Amino acid sequence: MIARRPKVPHARDARVVLFTRPGCHLCEQAEEVVADVCERTGDSWTTVDITGDRALVEAFTDQVPVTFVDGHQHDFWRVDATRLGAALTR
Template sequence: MTSSAADVPARVLVLTRVGCHLCDEALRVVAEVCAETGDTWVARDIDEDPDLRARFTDEVPVTFVDGRQHDFWRVDAARLRQALTEPGLRPA
């Protein structure tokens, strides 16, 4: 489930860009894992923000969990699931 700006901040952020096949795959994996865990996620297009575009242009998709960079280029479902469910890694 994606999150809107009015919601509690999403646990997972995916930085993407239009036309990126790796981004499409990352979004699919994130959606599936977050549906399993019940966590929220949101995607942002880096081309809509000059700072994000400058910083991440060669690394998309980039995933963040709880505000910390988790991965780039590919999202491993098992690794993301572990980050979202492992005790001690969830926010208080």
């Protein structure tokens, strides 16, 4: 059976959603990049700890950090500042 992709919450107040888990050094780096880019573009962002949701753990545990922009998956593992900035200016 193929695991179903969970419905990704589209935060009403955030264009960028960063899925993370505690103790993940890539998540910490991604959070710094997202914060910097969003500060420059004026866009809002939030983080979601996947460990509180079984469906998110099943979907993203091997990919965190996972970045969504406007409800669509944008990146995983590493966040490229240039690419994220371009996505936010479209």
